[in-house]
Amino acid sequence: MSARTARRLVWSLAALTLSLLVLSAVAYLSGSGWHLLAGFFWAFALIFLGVGGLIAIRHPRNAIGWLFLTVAVASGLGEATHGYAQYWIEGGAGSDTLGKAAAAYSNVSWIPFVVVPTTFLLLLFPDGRLLSHRWRPIAWCAGLSIAALFLTAGLAPGPLEDFPQVVNPYGWHSSLQSPLEGLAFLLFLVAVIGSAVSMILRFRRSRGEQRLQLKWLASAAATAAIVVPIGTLGYDVWGEFISNAVIMLSVLGLPLASGIAILKYRLYDIDLIINRTLVYGALTAILAIAYLGLVVVLQEALSFATQESDLAVAGSTLAVAGLFRPLR
Known part of the structure; x- marks a missing residue:
């Protein structure tokens, strides 16, 4: 043609x-x-x-x-x-x-x-x-x-x-x-x-x-492979709209990564992107686990003083916010 x-x-x-x-x-x-x-x-x-x-x-x-x-x-x-x-x-x-x-x-x-x-x-x-x-x-x-x-x-x-x-x-x-x-x-x-x-x-x-090109697509595919199941499981947690939005945005990474790789636009930035994705992904996971753990612990510790979870949630939020800057 x-x-x-x-x-x-x-x-x-x-x-x-x-x-x-x-x-x-x-x-x-x-x-x-x-x-x-x-x-x-x-x-x-x-x-x-x-x-x-x-x-x-x-x-x-x-x-x-x-x-x-x-x-x-x-x-x-x-x-x-x-x-x-x-x-x-x-x-x-x-x-x-x-x-x-x-x-x-x-x-x-x-x-x-x-x-x-x-x-x-x-x-x-x-x-x-x-x-x-x-x-x-x-x-x-x-x-x-x-x-x-x-x-x-x-x-x-x-x-x-x-x-x-x-x-x-x-x-x-x-x-x-x-x-x-x-x-x-x-x-x-x-x-x-x-x-x-x-x-x-x-x-x-x-x-x-070619290896750099494949890294671009592999990174987008890995992100979608992680996000899609989480979004699917989250339909009953945070609602259909948010789940659909997260799933669609993750899938949109496939054509975008493919275009960058095939057209070779900023092709050599992929290693930096992968490194930052892993670091910030691990940081997010650590903070999420810490937040959930603190909510559970504080709810048990404060159960004698209040039947509500607002105080536990507020305390956990402040603690995780304090951890964010040094971890970053």
Whole structure:
């Protein structure tokens, strides 16, 4: 593909993604209004669009740029359909057929921006090629898992998860539904594990600049791998919104780190960033453990004087605040 053709294709996909996002904004504002969670999905689309566009223009033969652009378009379509479905449900206006179809697609629109970064990105990073032809079965598993997840989630009968008041118009009652869901999960699991192993092997064999590039992605992936489970467990502790925000922000580190590594912007700063991340991460963990420990100890010590935990919490906060400066 020539540089001119690549540039034209990038701008076309960018225009399509931005048009879809504008349509979603119009739909939201015509209904119950804009909600903050939509802003995170906008961030997903725009970051994948920006990073993918830069990579595709500068390195048109690198498949990662085009994968990111595909994720951006899919995210934009997911937002547009979600906005229209919400407008159709709340306002009762528009086509029922289109509204149900929009709700059905919105319900499965998470698949591209979850599966692609966790499989194809790890398989192809940083040059857009597989480690060797032996990894093609893993790439096939990743591609088939996307198709299988769309198929099983799209044909699942009953109310839609995102819009429980809408029954899936494409729902299919069949004894094959459960086996197909199991197959889709198995393909995805094989693809994720295989992609991670591929990246580890690539890192062990890498030297020089490629090793620095892999460090960028490995750091972002490790952060997401730690934050996503914690955020998932925290749904009942600090609420769905904060958990979703933390999870999405951690996942956004993957395309950003990939763009920095492939475009080689401040590539050699990675060792300093890793060092600071480890130091401040350990400091945060120490202070959190100290805070929880002091709350428990002070609650027990002051239980004779008060039944409330306010005094224990206040004392623990002051103690941890006093520890912060010398530890830093």
